[in-house]
Amino acid sequence: MGSCVGCHVYCIPLPRVALHAKASSLSWQLKTLHGALISLNQLLSNHKTMSNHAQVLGEPTETTTSLVETATGAIQGFRPIKQIHEHLCAFHFYGYDMTRQVEAHHFCAHQNEEMRQCLIYDTPEADAKLIGLEYMISENLFLTLPDEEKPLWHSHLYEVKSGVLFMPRVPGPIERHGLDKVCKTYGKTIHFWQVDKGDNLPLGLPQLMMALTRDGQLDEELGREVEKRFGVSFEKERAKRAELTGPTHGIHPLANGGGKGLIPKLREVDCKPADSVPRVFV
Incomplete structure (x- = not known):
């Protein structure tokens, strides 16, 4: 043992190997702490992004409601929901205003090889808002539509080829196989919740949406x-x-709004009374 100059505390000299081990341990701890701080910063950034979305109006879910949901979740089948097999992330804009763009997470199920139906959420998180629906059909089915219907549908070729439509966390080869089919399809999208305006409930008329x-x-x-x-x-x-590659016959000129903006309008009309509905007796 030795006494430090200027003090009366006796110190035990440590071997150089021990000092090196302590330094290595300290360096590892600092690196771990640095990594944790980076992860925390990313988490806070993501939380800040999510918190920018308006909160849904209403009281928090009660414990009894959660218990009932647990029971019904174990008993009921939810077969339509369980058919969802695909998550696509893309962007939609309002059919009359390209400056209003929203992130759209599609959770899709096949009706058959030529038609998908997708639930659209604003995020992929558990508390995401259901903001709309999209139907995707093959080129063959699109060509059977009446001409007045075609402008309501948009093409997917640019979205896929430009990279802005993707499947989160799906390995490249699997994603490519799925996107090879998507880029040949047309979609019809309706949004009910204008989250870009900060609405905390689905207000106003359903909106026709378009794609880039x-x-x-x-x-x-x-x-x-x-x-x-x-x-x-x-x-x-x-x-x-x-x-x-896209549709065999190229992008139809009437698709994508026919090159024009489309906006839904509400018109008041006379409501057909119930007694005018023909009754069927078996």
């Missing part, structure tokens, strides 16, 4: 935020998808 069809349309800030949150690069995805 060329470069320069996507809101850059919204795009960067989604890329960061999901760890994707639209440019890298674009390069990987160069070989994908």
Whole structure:
């Protein structure tokens, strides 16, 4: 033991090996702490992003309600919901206003090989808002639609080839197989909840939504935020998808609103009385 100069505390000299081990341990702890701080910062950033969405009006779910939901969840089948097999993330804009763009998470099920039906949420989180619906059909089915119906449908070719439509966390080869089919389809989308306005309930008329069809349309800030949150690069995805092809006959000129904006209108009419409905007797 030795006494430090200027003090009366006796210290036990540590071997150099022990000092090196302590230094290595301290370095590892600092790196671990640094990594934890980065993760915490990302978590807070994501929480801040999510908290920007308006909270839904209403009282918190009661314990009794949760218990009932647990029971019904164990008893009932929920077969339509269990058919959902695919999660697509993309962007929609209002059919009459391209400046109003929203992140749209599609949870899709196949009716058959030529038709998907998708529930659309504003996020992929457990508390996400159900904001709309989308039906996706093949080119063959689209061509059977009346001409007055076709403008209500949008193409998916640009979304897929540009990389802005993707399947979160799905391995590349599997995603490519799915997107090869999506880029040949047309979609009809209705949103009921205008979350971009901060509405905390689904207010107003249902809105016809459209999809991006060329470069320069996507809101850059919204795009960067989604890329960061999901760890994707639209440019890298674009390069990987160069070989994908769209509808056999090209994009139909009447699709995508026929090149014009479309807005829903509410019109008051006389309501047909119940006694005018023909009755069927068996």
